[in-house]
Amino acid sequence: MLVLIRGGGDLASGVAVRLHHSGFEVMITELPKPLVVRRTVSFAEAVTDGSKEVEGITAVLIRNPDDVKEAVRAGNIPVLVDPDLASLKVVRPDVVVDARMRKKPPSQGKELATLVIGLGPGFIAEENCHAVIETNRGHNLGRVIWVGPPQEDTGIPGEVHGFASERVLRSPEDGKLVSGAKIGDQVKNGTVIALVGSQAVMAPFDGVLRGMIKPGSQVTKGMKIGDVDPRDDPTICSLVSDKSRAIGGGVLEAILACPDLRSGLWI
Numbered sequence: 001m002l003v004l005i006r007g008g009g010d011l012a013s014g015v016a017v018r019l020h021h022s023g024f025e026v027m028i029t030e031l032p033k034p035l036v037v038r039r040t041v042s043f044a045e046a047v048t049d050g051s052k053e054v055e056g057i058t059a060v061l062i063r064n065p066d067d068v069k070e071a072v073r074a075g076n077i078p079v080l081v082d083p084d085l086a087s088l089k090v091v092r093p094d095v096v097v098d099a100r101m102r103k104k105p106p107s108q109g110k111e112l113a114t115l116v117i118g119l120g121p122g123f124i125a126e127e128n129c130h131a132v133i134e135t136n137r138g139h140n141l142g143r144v145i146w147v148g149p150p151q152e153d154t155g156i157p158g159e160v161h162g163f164a165s166e167r168v169l170r171s172p173e174d175g176k177l178v179s180g181a182k183i184g185d186q187v188k189n190g191t192v193i194a195l196v197g198s199q200a201v202m203a204p205f206d207g208v209l210r211g212m213i214k215p216g217s218q219v220t221k222g223m224k225i226g227d228v229d230p231r232d233d234p235t236i237c238s239l240v241s242d243k244s245r246a247i248g249g250g251v252l253e254a255i256l257a258c259p260d261l262r263s264g265l266w267i
Contacts, residue, residue, distance in 0.1 A: 001025060001264060002068075003255070004093035004113070008044030008079060009036045010211075011119065011135070012099030013054055014244020015251050016043060016077055020057050022252055025072045027091065028059065029082040035219075037211035037226055040183050040237050041244075046079040048214070055240060065090040088112065094261060097251055098129070103153050115258045117251055121153040130258070133250035135243075142246035144254045158243070161230040163205060169212075169226035171219040172199035179215040184208065184234045193226065201225065208234050 002025045005012050016026050034044035043059035045052040051060045059077040062068065065087035071078035080087055085096075085108065096113040098106055103121045109128040110116050118128070120135035125145050132145040137158040140151070157164050171177070175197030181187060187203040194201040194212065196219060203209075205228065212226040219225055229236060240248075255261060 001095070001255075001261070002027065002072075002091065002093040003095040003097060004029065004085075004088075004091065005097045005099050006085070007098070007100040008034060008042055008046070008059070009099070009101065010038035010041050010241065011101060011244050011247055012097075013041055013043045014240040015097060015099055015119075015248040016059075017055055017057055017240050018245060018248030018252055019255075020077060024255075026077050027068050027072070027093070028077060028079045029085060029087065030079055031083050032081050033217075035213055035217060037213055037224060038183075038237075038241075039211065039214060041240055043077060043079055047081060052079075055238075085112065094264070095255055098123070101135070114260050115255065117254050119247060119251075120150055124149045131254040133247050133254065135247055137243065141243065142250035144250050144257070157227075163230050166204045167227050167229065168224055169193065169201055169204075169228065171196045171221055171223045171225050172201065173197050173221050175199075175219065177213055177215055177217050177219050177225060179212055181209050181212070183210065183212055184237045186232065186234065187228065193228075196225070203228055205230060206232075208232065208237065210237050 005028045008028045008030045036042040036044045046059045046061045059079050062078045068078045095115045097117045099119045116129045117131050123129045123132040125132045132150050134140045134143040134150045136151040178195040181193045191203040192200045207228045207230040210229040
């Protein structure tokens with residue numbers, strides 16, 4: 001059974017890891033120039049680097065949808081630059097997971113596959129997808145919603161050691177990102193982490209630089225370009241997050257519970 005995941009950011013990659021470990025064939029489609037923050041745990045990096053390993057699983061860039069089966073047989077996750085899903089004519093996945101986290105209704109819906117799963121705000125189960133996975137932190141994180149929408153986007157990151165919005169680094173102006181720190185670096189309050197144009201982006205508190213958009217990227221004012229984690233533990237930068245695992249569990253539940261897919265799963 002093939003699962004196509006739209007997007008290769010950290011949440012999408014957490015879903016891919018969970019499904020891969022569960023024995024599903026997984027492929028990822030991405031943009032020609034992905035802008036991901038948690039690059040150390042994002043399979044989207046395969047687009048620029050050719051391959052990317054996350055927790056022992058390797059994703060490889062492929063140029064043609066005909067190469068999906070070969071990559072899967074080799075035990076890898078194929079990544080294809082295909083934002084418009086032109087590859088559907090060839091690969092015909094059983095499940096499509098829209099993990100782009102665009103937080104607005106998709107232009108394509110339930111017609112994409114037997115089971116179409118959306119992550120978070122913008123999706124409405126039974127309208128533009130078959131199931132929605134709750135992505136907001138709390139007791140409902142990872143819950144499968146079969147009718148209606150998930151919780152609305154709060155715009156506020158989850159709190160970690162008393163820090164919430166402060167954890168997110170945003171671009172102070174339009175321009176090219178020049179990074180002065182690497183993901184995993186321990187930084188002090190006020191440390192210059194990056195430059196955008198003539199403006200410095202500084203650490204808001206002591207912590208670890210958990211994510212940063214690829215240096216050299218063109219960014220716009222107010223855009224999320226990185227995040228700092230107050231936990232003094234660089235190892236978390238290379239691990240799929242608890243949130244990603246919970247959402248991946250919700251996707252797995254939705255697939256196993258889908259009546260139209262169960263006959264192909266259970267003997």
